[in-house]
Each structure stands twice: as C-alpha cells, then as structure tokens.
Amino acid sequence: MVKKQLIMDKALELFAKQGFESTSVQQITEHCGISKGAFYLSFKSKDELILALIDHFMMQITTDIDYIVRNTNKKQLLYEFYKATYHFFHQHSDFARIFMKEQTQSFNQDLFKKMHEYDLHHGKLILTLIERLYGDSVEETKYDLVYSIKGFMKMYAEILLFNSVNVDFDLLTQSLVEKTNLLAKHVTIPFVSRENHNMLECTKNEVTQKELLEILQQRMAEMDESIEKDSLILLEEHLQNPTYSPAIVNGLIENIRIHPHCKWIAYLLRNYYGIQ
Template identity: 65%
Template sequence: MVKKQLIMEKSLELFAEQGFEATSVQQITERCGISKGAFYLSFKSKDELIIALIDQFMMQSVSDIDYIVRNTKDDQLLYEFYFAIYQSFHKHSDFAKVLMKEFSQTLNKELFSKMQYYDQLIEKNILLMIERLYGNSVKHTKYDLIYTIKGFMNTYAHLFVFYNVPVDLQLLAESLAEKTNLLARHATIPFVSAELIKMIQPIDEEVSKEQLIDLIGQKMEEIEEPIEKESLILLRQQLVEPSLSPAIVNGLLENIRNNPDCKWISYLLRRYAF
C-alpha cells in the first residue's frame, strides 16, 4: 500500500474513534507504524491530512451524483439520486459521522470554505435535476426544492450515521422520491428566491483548461492501471488538440469513472466542453 494512502486509512479510523481535534500526529504515526518524518513527507500538517480526506470523500460523492443526474432516465432519477446518496453515507458512515459533527462545530476557515465549495457543487446538480424533471412548472419554487432535498439528505442520514439502526435503502429512496414529487407538484409558496441564492452562495471557482491538463498529468504519474492510464493520456491530448469523436470521448470517460482515483477528473471533464 502507498504510504500516503496508509496514513489516510489509519487516520480515518482514529478520527472516527476520537474526532479531529483529539487525534494527534503521534497517534496517527503509531497506528501506521511509521515515523513522524515519514508522515510529514506525505502531509505538511494534520489539517492538510483532514482536507485530503474531505476531498477524497466529497469528490467521489459529487462525481457520482453528477453522473447519475446527467445519465439516468427521468422516471428513475429521483430514486437513483437518493439511493446513491444514502448508499455512500452507509458505506462511509464512520467518516460521515465525524465530518457532520466536526463541520457543525468548526472554526477552521479552510475546512468551512472547502465544505461550502462541495455543497455548492451538489446544489448545482440538484437544480439541474429539478429543472430536468419539472421544467417551468417549478419556476418559482425550484430553489425551495433544492433546500427541501438537501434537508431530506441531511435529516435521514442521521438514522444510520448517528443511531446505527438498520435502514432499507431502497424503501428510503422510494419514500423520498415520492415526497419530493408531491412537493414539486403541489407547493406554491416559495421562500428561497434566486436573489437569496446569489447572496448566500460563494463564487464558483471553475477549473481552467490549463489546470485540468496539469491535473491529468499528475494523475497519469500516480496510477498504474493500464486502461485508465491510456484513457487519461488520450483525454489530455483531446484537451490540447481535439480530434476524437464525442462517442470515443464518452467511452474514455467511462473507462476512468469507476476508478476512485480518477472520479474527480472524470467529473471535471464532463463539466468541460470539449
């Protein structure tokens, strides 16, 4: 196992047991069986490690949500959206628990800003889903619906993040899809307006083509899987000098999408207009 990944996995165990603040670098190195020097070769500080863990978790979540919203048929979209959300919470319940707890209490500006950034990306996907499903019929209530859906996501996640009760994910997804449809079709009194959204949302930092090319280059050096590596090479070439058909580009994106190390790049590339 790569040392950086070992540190992330073992520190995650400790953070889930004790929280961010109560866990020291010394405890992390002891759990990993490495020296402090080896730790600082991978991460400059514990805060940098925490941000890396948040990036790993949220990048995969945002990438999965984006793919579902853009590729699922309308009649299954809400169900697949909710199912994917709660399946991710369930799979990573230890980290989700500590993240939700720490974020509600944090005074760390970098952590807060990071979570705001990912929250904004999720909101954009939810808005895209709402506009696809309901069109002009929710013109005045669509921003309220965003916060309704986010409320469902957060509230029901507590069932298995904090209470550790068995949850039927299929039934939960079906139930929330039904509730969302009812609200979308019958709610008439909006509270959250487009103007309010603009006031509370931070500025979206788009990744430039040059940054994306550099990011792909870094990832090409890190991964060893031949299919994903070759796909990244071709996608990088496509950014520099477009020559491939949309069908081939989509196939290359599929090649990298399910690799956890490439999910974020596949997400950024889907957002980028070739």
C-alpha cells in the same frame, strides 16, 4: 514510500474514536507503524491529511450521484438518487459521523471553503435532477426545491448516523420520493429566486483549464501504463490544443470514468466541456 491510502485508512480509525482535534500526528504514525518522516513524505500536516480524506469521500459521492443524475431513467431517478445517498452514508458511517460532528465545532477556514465547494457541486447536480424530472412545471420553485432536497439529505442522514435504530432504506427512500414529489407538485410560493440562488452560491466552482491540467498531470503520475493513462494523456493534449471532435472527447472521458483515480477528473472534464 508509504502509501497515502494506508495513512488515510489508519488515521480514519483514530478519528472515529477520538475526533480530529484530539488525534495527533504522533498517534497516527504509531497506529500506522511508521515514522513521522514517512508521514510527512505523504502529507505536510494533519490538516492536509484531513482535507485529503474529505476529498476522497466527497469526490466519490459526487461522481456517483452525477452518474445517476445523468443516466438513470426519469421513473427511477429520484429513488436511485436518495438510495445512493443513504447507502453511501451507511457504508462510510464512521467518517460521515465524525465529519458532521466536527463541522459544527471546527473553525478551520480551509475545511469550510472545501465543503462549500462540494456543496456547490451538489447543488448543481440536484438542480439538474429537478429540471430532468419536473421541467417547466417547477420553473418558479425549482431553487426552493434544491434547498428542500439538501435539507432532507442532511436531516435524515443525522437520524441514520446518530441514533441506534435499524433503518429500512427502501422505506426511507420511498418516503423521501413521495415528499419531494408533493413539494414539486403543490408548492406555489417561491422563497429562493434565481437571483437569490446565484447570490447564495456566488463562490466560484467552475474549474479552470490550468486547474484541470494540474489534476490531469497529478493523476497520470499516480498511474501505471494502461488504457486509462493513455486516455488521460490524450485529454491533456486536447485541453492544451483542441483537435478532437466532441464524440472522441466523450469517448476518452468514458474510458477513465470508472477508474478510482480518474472519477473526479472525468466529472470535472464533463462539466468543462458541457457533456451531458
């Protein structure tokens, strides 16, 4: 069985040069040195491969930001948030560059849907960050701040990715921290209310018990015997028949949090159980 990751890595090299639309399955298989049959054992189509790549990168940045938002002390939180975001863009610049370009040109509904789902996750994380940092002082303007921070992330990422300039990441991060703090302190006229925010982000992004079980079973099938796999088995049992205390559930989730196959399910389980 050809490893999915090999195909994803090699396909990404071609996508970086040619874009999604101009790269064929034939070119991908030739670049990988495999047959089309081997490709289709891993992916049903090129579109499924593209969505798998998006999942791979978006799950990584989402879980990394989630950990920072929940665990960083308030004094460093905003700095670490922006720093992690732009270092991720820089580290994965080939993918980020082609993906941002393709987003503006593609009419693939599955792509739009998937990106909207991740945008909802990021919006929740940013809202949590704002509430941790500023509390009741931004109660009327916090939803505007969510969109302002999203705008900063996108605009400055485009500068980073589409211009041949040397970026001082520390200066960029400090500048965005200052801008965000100024907005939080001085903006008094809200445009986006709670009701507007809920309407704009009305698409479901809460995972169901059935969806969690499917992801758990998929992850377990991918893993060798280990403490992490044992923890997944116990979490699956608890999801179907709750018997463990919140402290035990939290401990099991911590067991799997840093495993590359488990970061996303750990993030989803924390949200499902309301673990901070």
